[in-house]
Amino acid sequence: MRAIRQLHTGDPFPPTSDALEYPNGLLAVGGDLTPARLLDAYCQGIFPWYEEPQPVLWWTPDPRSVLFPEKLHISRSLHKTLRRDRLQLAVDSRFEKVMRHCAQLRGDGLGTWIGDDMLAAYCDLHHIGHAHSVEVLDADGQLVGGLYGIAVGRAFFGESMFSEVQDASKVALVALQNILERGGFKLIDCQVESEHLNSLGAENISRLDFERMLAHTIDIDHDPGIWRLPATCGELL
Template sequence: MHEPIWLAPYDVLAFPDARQAMREPDGLLAAGANLSVITLKSAYEQGIFPWFEGNQPILWWSPSVRALLPTKAVHVSKTMQKLIQQERFTVTVDQAFAAVVAACAKSTDTRTSTWITEDMRVAYCRLHAHGMAHSVEVWDGKGQLCGGLYGVFVKNLFCGESMFSQVANASKLALIWLGRFLAKHGCCYIDCQLPTAHLTRMGAKNVPRETLLSILATMQPNTRLINAAWAT
């Protein structure tokens, strides 16, 4: 395929097969549709996610290689072990979803633009209200939010969207906590979407898109976690 498939601006119950995604740019599948709860749920259940900047139409992606992190294999370095033992931070879940998304959207020294537009923030907060999107928050000793992550849970898969740190290792702590929480509740994988060296160090494995699609096709819903508020 040489160009994305254009979708009408309505709810999408069934996306084009992710295997039709373009080779260049890798993984671009479709453009258009909307960011409704129905459309986003359908996308994530089919191994597809939105990723675009404010001056672009909604773009839908399913890269040929995915970073898949087994929840029981999240790497905990000696530094992180010491940090956890020191109990300098408090970790919560679903206590400040909008604040985590807003923090992830802020520009940094290494990232001057963001794909988390206002429309995206509204869409994911709507997913959160429906029990489909979740956040992990890291709080410092003064009760200030200093790190965290958020993502979407479908079937029995956590699809990570973004993370942030305002102090060293806060986002790593959030990811370690998430892995343990999900493993405890019967979820085996975190889809980290795009491979990075950092995610590899944390235990993520680069797998072909087909592997993720096969997992999703046979995955049964986790009734303990799906469409529900999470609590520590």
């Protein structure tokens, strides 16, 4: 079995071709979660996923689940939810709260991969303009759904989403699509395939194809003014 590279401060990532087949995509262990390290990772299609207090695990799975913004599937029921126009929208106003909602314990009692170190690291990325959140609010202005992720160039790396009322996370995704299409983004990285993401239009591509797409998108700047939304979900239609 191939040995996993141990990372120390300043060490570069190994080639992504060194990633294990099982567990799929495990590339390296250790290192830190500084903004520079994280941005270097995302630019290469690598992301951290681990449970604290264990060392950081770095992944680059093959195949890769991606969603092209223009291919987002809006079901008939989701279209009805949008048309009812009962949910409010915001962007980048409650980033830490969105992360904390995503980090709540799973129902199986196994805990979460979004620990204190991850929370602090992504809040740092948010403060320098690379991490963004989309928030869905009820009529009273209470946070009931949302998502967050990383924007580099014209690629968006989705990290997690949550929903406390029906369709709230899907509404957040439609809102994200609205932003990304205005900004000329080429793809949303969904990391690993799931039935839920597939139902929304995600598809698998090879790691090599994913890396080739990144190479043509991460260096193309986008207008930071795109990170705004209409007041309510009905205006997305």
